[in-house]
Amino acid sequence: MGLRIFKGLETDNAYLELKTSLANNESVIIVGDCEVEYYGRASSTLTRGERVVMIKQDGSILVHRPEGYEPVNWQPPGCLFKVDSLNGLLKIVATRLSPHEVLTISFHKVYVMVCGRLYDKGIFSMHASEDEMKEAIRLNPSLIEEGLRILTSEKDLGEAGYADFVGEDSKGNFVVIEIKREVAGEEEVLQLARYVNEAKQRVNRPVRGVLVAPSLRRRGQVLLEQLKLEFKALTPESCKRFLKKVPRLSLLEFME
Amino acid sequence: MGLRIFKGLETDNAYLELKTSLANNESVIIVGDCEVEYYGRASSTLTRGERVVMIKQDGSILVHRPEGYEPVNWQPPGCLFKVDSLNGLLKIVATRLSPHEVLTISFHKVYVMVCGRLYDKGIFSMHASEDEMKEAIRLNPSLIEEGLRILTSEKDLGEAGYADFVGEDSKGNFVVIEIKREVAGEEEVLQLARYVNEAKQRVNRPVRGVLVAPSLRRRGQVLLEQLKLEFKALTPESCKRFLKKVPRLSLLEFME
DNA sequence: GCCTAGGTCCCGTGT
DNA sequence: ACACGGGGCCTAGGC
Numbered sequence: 001m002g003l004r005i006f007k008g009l010e011t012d013n014a015y016l017e018l019k020t021s022l023a024n025n026e027s028v029i030i031v032g033d034c035e036v037e038y039y040g041r042a043s044s045t046l047t048r049g050e051r052v053v054m055i056k057q058d059g060s061i062l063v064h065r066p067e068g069y070e071p072v073n074w075q076p077p078g079c080l081f082k083v084d085s086l087n088g089l090l091k092i093v094a095t096r097l098s099p100h101e102v103l104t105i106s107f108h109k110v111y112v113m114v115c116g117r118l119y120d121k122g123i124f125s126m127h128a129s130e131d132e133m134k135e136a137i138r139l140n141p142s143l144i145e146e147g148l149r150i151l152t153s154e155k156d157l158g159e160a161g162y163a164d165f166v167g168e169d170s171k172g173n174f175v176v177i178e179i180k181r182e183v184a185g186e187e188e189v190l191q192l193a194r195y196v197n198e199a200k201q202r203v204n205r206p207v208r209g210v211l212v213a214p215s216l217r218r219r220g221q222v223l224l225e226q227l228k229l230e231f232k233a234l235t236p237e238s239c240k241r242f243l244k245k246v247p248r249l250s251l252l253e254f255m256e
Numbered sequence: 257m258g259l260r261i262f263k264g265l266e267t268d269n270a271y272l273e274l275k276t277s278l279a280n281n282e283s284v285i286i287v288g289d290c291e292v293e294y295y296g297r298a299s300s301t302l303t304r305g306e307r308v309v310m311i312k313q314d315g316s317i318l319v320h321r322p323e324g325y326e327p328v329n330w331q332p333p334g335c336l337f338k339v340d341s342l343n344g345l346l347k348i349v350a351t352r353l354s355p356h357e358v359l360t361i362s363f364h365k366v367y368v369m370v371c372g373r374l375y376d377k378g379i380f381s382m383h384a385s386e387d388e389m390k391e392a393i394r395l396n397p398s399l400i401e402e403g404l405r406i407l408t409s410e411k412d413l414g415e416a417g418y419a420d421f422v423g424e425d426s427k428g429n430f431v432v433i434e435i436k437r438e439v440a441g442e443e444e445v446l447q448l449a450r451y452v453n454e455a456k457q458r459v460n461r462p463v464r465g466v467l468v469a470p471s472l473r474r475r476g477q478v479l480l481e482q483l484k485l486e487f488k489a490l491t492p493e494s495c496k497r498f499l500k501k502v503p504r505l506s507l508l509e510f511m512e
Numbered sequence: 513g514c515c516t517a518g519g520t521c522c523c524g525t526g527t
Numbered sequence: 528a529c530a531c532g533g534g535g536c537c538t539a540g541g542c
Contacts, residue, residue: 047378052310056322062325064312067333104453120306125535127298129520190446331538384535418531434521514541
């Protein structure tokens with residue numbers, strides 16, 4: 001690791017180092033006293049204060065205040081950087097082309113600057129998402145109801161969108177299934193209703209619609225009853241527990 | 257500024273410094289080689305790689321890979337930290353109480369560590385959001401239609417939620433107005449429909465519903481027609497241009 | 513480019 | 528605590 005670390009740099013020296021770093025596509029962290037302006041979909045100003053600015057190798061940039069999860073200002077990956085040194089200020093202009101947005105950071109003081117390429121080939125894997133619920137249901141449709149058979153996943157229903165699953169119940173009814181990892185509401189019921197209506201026009205037999213989620217909000221319950229749809233409570237945790245018990249294909253194999 | 261900066265610390269020394277920093281409620285930035293685990297609403301693992309970890313004064317923590325706008329793992333403000341040094345590893349455990357979630361970061365190597373309190377009393381101000389559209393419309397309802405009068409803003413419509421505005425047109429009809437800063441869709445039409453239905457039960461005269469947004473998606477258009485609601489195209493930019501021309505009260509004065 | 517759908521979304525606000 | 532609405536949301540996938 002060849003990180004270059006600078007303490008208490010004058011802004012004009014910081015400018016030179018930063019220019020080199022950006023030319024070499026390095027990551028840069030700057031801690032210092034700055035002000036920030038943004039113009040684009042919205043616009044904002046932030047007066048002077050001490051912050052952490054992170055520039056990443058993919059052309060993203062974040063301005064972090066000493067509190068809060070979110071960056072106060074930022075630019076997503078792929079933006080263009082221009083740096084300048086004038087009147088004792090280190091100026092960083094990060095421009096995004098589409099939509100056209102400009103972020104300008106002006107450092108009055110640079111306390112610390114860390115420059116260097118970071119090597120990260122680590123593998124990130126996530127679990128207990130909607131995908132895991134889908135896999136569990138595919139392997140064991142009786143998690144939703146006894147006798148259910150899954151026919152297709154991610155069924156294209158044209159204008160209506162994509163149903164998570166379509167299947168068939170023990171009585172031969174067509175079943176459209178929409179799965180949510182979290183508590184569902186009106187929006188999710190409406191989504192299912194679209195799929196069911198579309199399916200009714202395509203299938204020459206009774207069509208049921210089942211919303212699968214950990215729970216359903218009051219408004220969603222009202223709409224669900226009006227539209228004569230059904231709800232089945234199921235949590236990602238219970239799906240995960242089920243998957244643990246079953247020797248199974250990997251998610252990747254499932255996807256192909 | 258009294259930032260403490262450490263290069264190439266052994267993990268056990270990093271542990272001691274980090275413990276002191278957290279006890280003093282300082283911000284900490286660590287650049288190093290680490291692995292990460294998360295368990296909570298979902299769960300994830302991330303194998304070894306070089307990353308930037310930021311701990312903030314409000315108890316939030318972010319793990320940033322060298323690419324991407326978003327942190328790969330994180331914990332929002334208010335979490336509890338526990339640090340440990342064992343087997344040559346610096347271990348940081350950040351726990352959130354509700355929902356119960358645990359983030360564990362294990363550093364194999366610490367390249368740089370920066371510790372210190374940051375002072376940021378800067379003032380952040382945002383413009384051209386939905387609020388600015390509302391203010392422009394309030395000052396000049398004819399941006400929506402000639403002869404419109406605004407009666408109240410944020411009218412409480414009980415179960416149905418809050419309409420952005422209610423007003424009265426030149427023919428004495430009651431008008432419910434929903435404003436969106438961005439392209440609107442089905443969801444926004446549905447929201448307006450709720451407000452209109454609620455208003456109809458409360459007002460003893462014809463009720464119109466107008467959705468105001470830069471544009472309306474196809475699906476939204478269909479639903480809008482079905483529900484006999486109306487759409488008026490208006491962009492935040494045009495509202496901003498209007499506001500610039502008018503000497504006006506501040507947003508704060510408007511809010512009271 | 514637009515549109516759809518999801519997220520450990522986060523965040524404020526109100527009940 | 529839950530629910531609802533908003534965000535410069537961001538991100539990924541399809542067309």
